[in-house]
Amino acid sequence: MADLALQHGGTTVVRRAHRRPHDARRAREQWTAVVLSFPALFLMFLLLIGPVATVLIISFTDYQLGAPSVGLVGLQNYQDLFSDRVFWKSLGNTLRYVAIVVPASVAFGLAVALLIESGEGLKSFYRAVFFVPVMATLIAMAISWEYMLHPQFGLINLLLKQIGLAPQSWLTDPHLVLPTLAAIGIWQLFGFNMVLFLAGLVSIPRHLYDAAALDGAQSAWSRFWLVTWPMLGPVTMFVVLISAVRSFQVFDTVHVLTKGGPNKASEVLLYTMYSEGFEFFRSGQAAAVAVVFLAFVLTLTVIKARLIEKRVHYL
């Protein structure tokens, strides 16, 4: 670092020595840079920063979808939101959902990746099979799940009856509905994590396992702790954060299967936002929910960027 700073200092000194022609060229270069990055910047404002800013502004207004007039209400929407029992229920449910889906989908993804990698044949077949839920349209899959989970003639309850267990009302029991949705979430997500872990496993140098064998790592367990798990560190970090962001976004299954019910037991943030905005047409309120949601996702993204840059890089 010191060297770099020195070198940098060196060039600045040189630059100052013959200033005029250099400065003109630099200005031209900067101008070219601005012109060339304009399309990207324009699209970024149009598609990302603009909408986010709009949502932020709407969250300070009493705008209603289709209303002719708009008035600034300051933090009123947020005050309403934070005193609303449904919002807290929704936030709590979302966090619970994330707390179930993230560890389970990461652990399951890793386990399946390890099994596939250690197996001899049919690797690509298993990879494809477990990846299908990621590729499939979740709305369509949710409808299949609805039939499978049907209390009377659903496949799952029929199976339970076959083995002598009591059938459950998966989507209408307030204690069961969130875990059920989480199970579907895990099913949908772990294939994606598996693919990332598979890529991570392939990139672990074989000679580390050779070294571990000669160093006396006898069991698969000790090899896992000595080599696999630490070497998967960066991938795991990434997988955990991506899974967290994706589970925060849970919406499709809730919308298709439960509509947040029964009695708000499966109400989640994005569904709250949807119903505020497009069922009750309280766009300002919906925007406030969106801002809260954004805050969570942004925090995760920042953590990801920081950690991946700093701590978990070995080479």
Add this chain to the structure above:
Amino acid sequence: MAQLAISNVRKSFDRTEVLRGVDIEIEHGEFISLVGPSGCGKSTLLRIVAGLESPTGGDIVIEERNVNDVRASRRDLAMVFQSYALYPHLSVFDNIAVPLRMRRLNAWQRLPGAAWIIPGTRGTQQQIRTEVERVADLLGLTDLLGRKPSQLSGGQRQRVAVGRAIVRRPKAFLLDEPLSNLDAKLRVHMRTEIAQLHRSLGATFIYVTHDQAEAMTMSDRIAVMMAGSIVQIGTPDEIYNRPQDIRVAEFIGSPKINILPGTTDADGRVRVLGLSIDQPVEAAPGTAVQVGIRPEAIRMATGAEPAWKGRVDHVENLGSEIFLHVAVGGIDGPILCRLESVEARTIGIGSTVALCPKTTAVNFFDAAGNRLAVRSMSYLQVANG
């Protein structure tokens, strides 16, 4: 009884035969090098000894115990890998401590915080610490113990890999081209260090390399491997001066040995490019012979003595010695000749020189490349006289 015996080891990957029946017996405390061109199977053989590959046939016997079915982790061997294979997430200290932790602590004791809960753990850990520090001191790594491998230079990483191997006292050390990733200067330095380490530990070393200079400088014995079999095993001196196969003669020695075409006359003397070498061989008259003469076994002819005359194509001046590339009629390539720099001072490119071999240092091979025996010494002396 040999400490480590490799007998009739064969290995095939799919249809390709990589090892075709290898036999080596290695004595306790011996430094043996497996040397050969890349792809000759030497690394595969080392991995079979280590237990990282299983042989298609044959036996590995360590201290009179057949270890074919013993896993690598239980063979009590240590290995230094070409890539060093250090654990990138562990510090230098932890890297060196791994073999001890794996053997002396059980899975529970290796968990963080185990020292507080499981009795005896703390004592063992203390003991491990002492031993790691002793090894670090021996290899000059004490100041680096807290660093990660990524913060070390190539030479330092290599030392850590050696440290990890010597921290426990294994039955033998297996080294797989450990110096090939270092720069030339460091490689020469580490040659000395490894040879000294071998002397101070008194342990058995099996050293795989494609660099004949490494094999020559460090080994007690060299096993030259070609295309999956051992062509010759012997001391560096035997390998260099009495190669049993023309491939060994060509592989060992830098620059390469001169191979010249010859034919035996009625007395068994070999005529090479019009010059008769006064050393009759055991071959029928008129046999085609390949004559191997090392560059240092060729000298400038004096006076009117019969010699090869040729034009100097190229001069390599190495300071202490000079190599002449001399184009001689009757062969495609040049004859390489090593001279003291004093002798060669006046010779420039394009000048004509007369060369002749030092008779006693000539190797003869038959058409298939096998060494031809020279007839008895008494006869030779008479002939020379």
